[in-house]
Amino acid sequence: MDALFQGLSLDYLAACDYAKTGKTWQVFLPASSLVKAAERLRVADWHLEDVLALDCAEGFVVTYHFAHFDKPGRVAIRVLAPHDAPNVPSISHVFDGALWHERETRDFHGVIFEGHPNLIPLLLDPDMADCFPLRKEPKSRAKTREMLEVGEVVYCRPSFTLMTPDAPAEGQESGGPAATA
Amino acid sequence: MTRYADMDQVAGDFYTNNFAKTAKESSLILNLGPQHPSTHGVLRVIVEMDGEYILRAEPVLGYLHRMHEKMAEVKTAAQFIPNMGRVDYGHALAWNWAFLGAVEKLAGIEVPERAEYVRTITCELNRIASHLLWWGAYLLDLGAFTPIMYAFDDREKVLDILQMPTGSRLTYSYYRIGGVALDLSEDCLRSIREFIPWMRSRLPMYKDLVSDNIILRKRIEGVGVIEPELCRRYGATGPVARGSGINYDVRRAEPYSVYPKVDFIVPTSELKDARGRYDVRMIEIEQSLRIIEQCVEQMPEGDILVKGAPKPSWKAPKGEAYFAVEGGRGKIGVYVASDGGKNIYRTKLRAPGYSNLSLFAEVSSGTILADAVAILGSLDLIIPEIDR
Numbered sequence: 001m002d003a004l005f006q007g008l009s010l011d012y013l014a015a016c017d018y019a020k021t022g023k024t025w026q027v028f029l030p031a032s033s034l035v036k037a038a039e040r041l042r043v044a045d046w047h048l049e050d051v052l053a054l055d056c057a058e059g060f061v062v063t064y065h066f067a068h069f070d071k072p073g074r075v076a077i078r079v080l081a082p083h084d085a086p087n088v089p090s091i092s093h094v095f096d097g098a099l100w101h102e103r104e105t106r107d108f109h110g111v112i113f114e115g116h117p118n119l120i121p122l123l124l125d126p127d128m129a130d131c132f133p134l135r136k137e138p139k140s141r142a143k144t145r146e147m148l149e150v151g152e153v154v155y156c157r158p159s160f161t162l163m164t165p166d167a168p169a170e171g172q173e174s175g176g177p178a179a180t181a
Numbered sequence: 182m183t184r185y186a187d188m189d190q191v192a193g194d195f196y197t198n199n200f201a202k203t204a205k206e207s208s209l210i211l212n213l214g215p216q217h218p219s220t221h222g223v224l225r226v227i228v229e230m231d232g233e234y235i236l237r238a239e240p241v242l243g244y245l246h247r248m249h250e251k252m253a254e255v256k257t258a259a260q261f262i263p264n265m266g267r268v269d270y271g272h273a274l275a276w277n278w279a280f281l282g283a284v285e286k287l288a289g290i291e292v293p294e295r296a297e298y299v300r301t302i303t304c305e306l307n308r309i310a311s312h313l314l315w316w317g318a319y320l321l322d323l324g325a326f327t328p329i330m331y332a333f334d335d336r337e338k339v340l341d342i343l344q345m346p347t348g349s350r351l352t353y354s355y356y357r358i359g360g361v362a363l364d365l366s367e368d369c370l371r372s373i374r375e376f377i378p379w380m381r382s383r384l385p386m387y388k389d390l391v392s393d394n395i396i397l398r399k400r401i402e403g404v405g406v407i408e409p410e411l412c413r414r415y416g417a418t419g420p421v422a423r424g425s426g427i428n429y430d431v432r433r434a435e436p437y438s439v440y441p442k443v444d445f446i447v448p449t450s451e452l453k454d455a456r457g458r459y460d461v462r463m464i465e466i467e468q469s470l471r472i473i474e475q476c477v478e479q480m481p482e483g484d485i486l487v488k489g490a491p492k493p494s495w496k497a498p499k500g501e502a503y504f505a506v507e508g509g510r511g512k513i514g515v516y517v518a519s520d521g522g523k524n525i526y527r528t529k530l531r532a533p534g535y536s537n538l539s540l541f542a543e544v545s546s547g548t549i550l551a552d553a554v555a556i557l558g559s560l561d562l563i564i565p566e567i568d569r
Contacts, residue, residue, distance in 0.1 A: 020286070020289075020500075020502070021286070021287075021500065021502050022283070022286060022502050022503035022504050022505070023503055042414075045413060047412070047413045047414075047416045048416045049416055049505075049512070049514055049531055050416075050514060050516070050529060050531040052516060052529040054518055054526075054527050055527075063516075065503065065514070065516070065531075067512075069413070069422070069427050069428075069429040069434075070429075072434060072435060074503060076503075095414060095415075095416070096414045096415050096539070096540070097414060097415040097416035097417075097536050097539055099539060100242075100536075100539045108250070118199075120195075120196075120199060121243070122242055122243060123242055123243040123246045123568060123569070124243060124246065125243070126195040126196075133248060133251050134250060134251060134254070134527075142520035142522075142526055143520075146499050146520050146521070147499060147500060147501050147518045147519065147520055147526060148501055148518070149500065149501060
C-alpha cells in the first residue's frame, strides 16, 4: 500500500489488524491529494464500498472504504473536514459509485463535495435539505483517537496530531462557528 | 417536457424540474413510480425518452427512508437488532449478521461453534427465500404470472422452517450479540432435512418451465449488458458482479463463520446480461442447499450463546470495526465506531442494492423502456434496503 501512494502527500499511513477492525490499511490524506489517491486505487482495480462521515471533536472524518475483487483487504482513506468549512473534493469522476454515496453524506452531515455534478438531496426530502440529522451536539462529540484504530504506523507527518494522544488545540474546534448549526 | 413547461399540470416537483433542465427540446420526460408495479415498492425513476428509447434515466430515492443510522445512535446495540430485520425484508438474517458481526468484532466476542452453524443454516435458508421471491417477482414483471405461484409455494416451506426458531416470517431479529436466540429443535432440523430433497426436485421443473422458455430467453438474453469494469466503477457486488464474470463472493473473499469448512462453488456467468444474473441466482439456490446439507451434518452439540453474553444495557467498548457478509443482493457491510458510551457512536450501513442500482442510469441509456424494466428486475432491488 505504501508503494501505491508513493510520492503522494500523505498525513498518516498505518497497517491495521484485519481480525480486529476489518480493515488492513488506514490512510489520512490532506484534501488536496484525495483525488490523486482515488485515481491510483482506481488504476489498481480497487472498488469503492462506501463513503461515510464521522462527526468528531476535531471535524468530520470523511472515510472512503475500498475493497478489491481479486485480493483480500480493505483500505480506509480518510480526510478531515473542519466543522466550519466541511469541503472535500468529489471523487465521483473517478469512481461513479461515489455519486450517490457523496449525496447521502451531504444529506446526513452536510459535507460539501466540490466538483460533484449533481449534489442534490438523495435520501432526505429536498425541503429539509439543511437539517443534517447525523451531526452531533458539540459537547457530545468524541475525539478521533478514542475511536479509530491507531494501527502499526508506517508514516506520520510530524505536524499531524490527530492520532497521537497529546493532540493539542481541539477544544477550540468544538466551539467553532459550525458548532451551533 | 420543455414544450409544455408553462402548463401547470406538467410542472414537476423538485426532482423532475432538476432533471428537465438538461432535457432536449424534442424528448419526452416520463415518471416511473414511485407506485409503479414493476419497481417493487417505492422506487421512482425519471426517464427522458425519444420514442421508445431511453436517452437518460435517474432513479429518485428516499420514499422509504427511515434513517436507520440515526436510530442506531439513540438505541443500544441490542435494541438496534430488530431494525436490521427491517432494512432488507428479502434477506433479513444477513443484515442481522452483518451488524452483530461488526459489534462482536468491536468487542472481541467469540461466537460458540454451534451458533455459527445455526447462523449459517438459517442465513442460507433465508437466501433461498430471497432468491425465490426475486424469481417470482421478476417473472411477474416480465409478464409471466404463473411462476410466482410456484415460487411462493416453495418459499412458504422455508418460512415455515424459519418460523420455528425465529418466531417470525419476514422481519427476523433472531441473532444475538454472541450467538442466536434459540436453538434449532429436532422438529426444525427434520423439516430442514426434508426440505433439501424437495427443493432439489423442484429446480429441474423451474428450469423446464421457465429458464428454458423461449419467451423468457428472448426477453432477457443480451439485455442489460454490464461490463466488469462498470461493476468496479460503481462498486456493484453479489449476483450482479458475478453475472458479469467477476468471481467475488464475500463468503470466499473475506471468509467468516463456518464457510471455510463447507464445500460450495461461487457461480459466475460470462454472459454479463440479465440472463447471466438470472443463471447465477438459480445456481446459488442449489449451492445454498449444499451448504445447508453439510452444516446440518457437521453441526456440533454445544451452547448457542456465549457465556456471559451481553445484556441489553451492555455498552460497546471504544473502537471501530467493519464487518461484511454476503447477502442475497451482494456485499452487506456494517461499520461501527464506538466511544464507549451507552449507544454506538456511529453505525454505517452499506447496502448492496444501493451500489447495484446506481449503475442503472448508465446501463439503461440507449435501451427501450421495456428492456429497462427487465434490467431493473435483474438487479434484484429491495427498496427498503436501498433507502434505509
